[in-house]
Amino acid sequence: MINLFKLKPFLILLVTISLVFNHYSAFANETKEEKSQGEKYISFEHQMQDVDKVISLAKKNNKLALIVMGANWCHDSRSLARNLFSQEVKEVIDTHYELLFINVGFMEKVRPVITRFGMPIIYSTPTALIIEPNSELLINRHNIHTIRDADSVSIADTKAYFENIAINRSKLVQSLSSLDANIDQKKLKQLNQEIDNFENYQADRIYQAYEVIGPMIKERKSGVKNKNFQKYWKSASKLRYTITDDLDKLRGQAIKIAKNKDSNEKLDFPTYPKFAWE
Structure with missing residues (x-):
């Protein structure tokens, strides 16, 4: 009998490869007219x-x-x-x-x-x-x-x-x-400021990533390929995509905490790995 639990990582890998292949196939199949x-x-x-x-x-x-x-x-x-x-x-x-x-x-x-x-x-x-x-x-x-x-x-x-x-x-x-009367607005403002500070810090990191990757993109347009580009691009993209969902969760968490005026719960900030070049 086939053990489905052992197969699960393999199936996930196949699905991932399929999605990546379809994504780049669509890009490759773009006609000159469509591009223009x-x-x-x-x-x-x-x-x-x-x-x-x-x-x-x-x-x-x-x-x-x-x-x-x-x-x-x-x-x-x-x-x-x-x-x-x-x-x-x-x-x-x-x-x-x-x-x-x-x-x-x-x-x-x-x-x-x-x-x-x-x-x-x-x-x-x-x-x-x-x-x-x-x-x-x-x-x-x-x-x-x-x-x-x-x-x-x-x-x-x-x-x-x-x-x-x-x-x-x-x-x-x-x-x-408008303001929700059921929410402690003072607490919500404080929590949102914490989130803003977190986002601004991560945004500065991403701006630094753009300074590294941007010139590489420009070089590729001129036909010059950097051997580190794919690794660096993937590293930056992972954060750019992950953080947007994390920020939505943090904003939702802030509202939940602010609705409970007696709550001492703290925001659960995620941590991210260093970029590939750091």
Whole structure:
């Protein structure tokens, strides 16, 4: 009789290999035309002025501002840009949004725009910021990473994501602006500050990672391959993907603790390994 428990690690390995293969197969099968259609991340010399303009236009037209931060070298960034101009999604975007693409370069043009809207860093390309223009609130922060793997997100799911945010615009703004009477707001503020400090520390580490990996990406675009690139990229990506889920858990834990006014429970902060080059 086959021992399924002994087979389990092997089966997990097979599934992982299959997912990785499918991911890179989709990337490899991207046609030149598809690649060109997704290359919307042109160089902006005055990014903050462009952000001001799109927010002003959104306010004037009673729409949301959609700011997509990405890069032409990133296949997920190209996929999201291409999906936004598909017939099904474009109708939603044209109706509810004013759209701006921000080129993050080789991860060196990240900080000014993202910090304006209350986040210390972007954890992935692409990152789609949905801004309510009157308050400049980032109203999709709760699920901002849903479509970061855009090459694996269907047209239907992409449409549903942006459509649901637009439909629930007022509720999202209200939820970000109102206070829950059942929560000790002083305690919650203190706990959130602890989380912010933790996130800022990790964000600084990721910025340092971008300084290491960014030039390598640029070299690869010129045909120069660094033998350490894959190892370094994987090391940084592991943290970039893990921390977003961990931050969501910490915010949820903070609310739970703050609801119990007599609780002395502390936040359970995760620890992460050093980067491959550290």
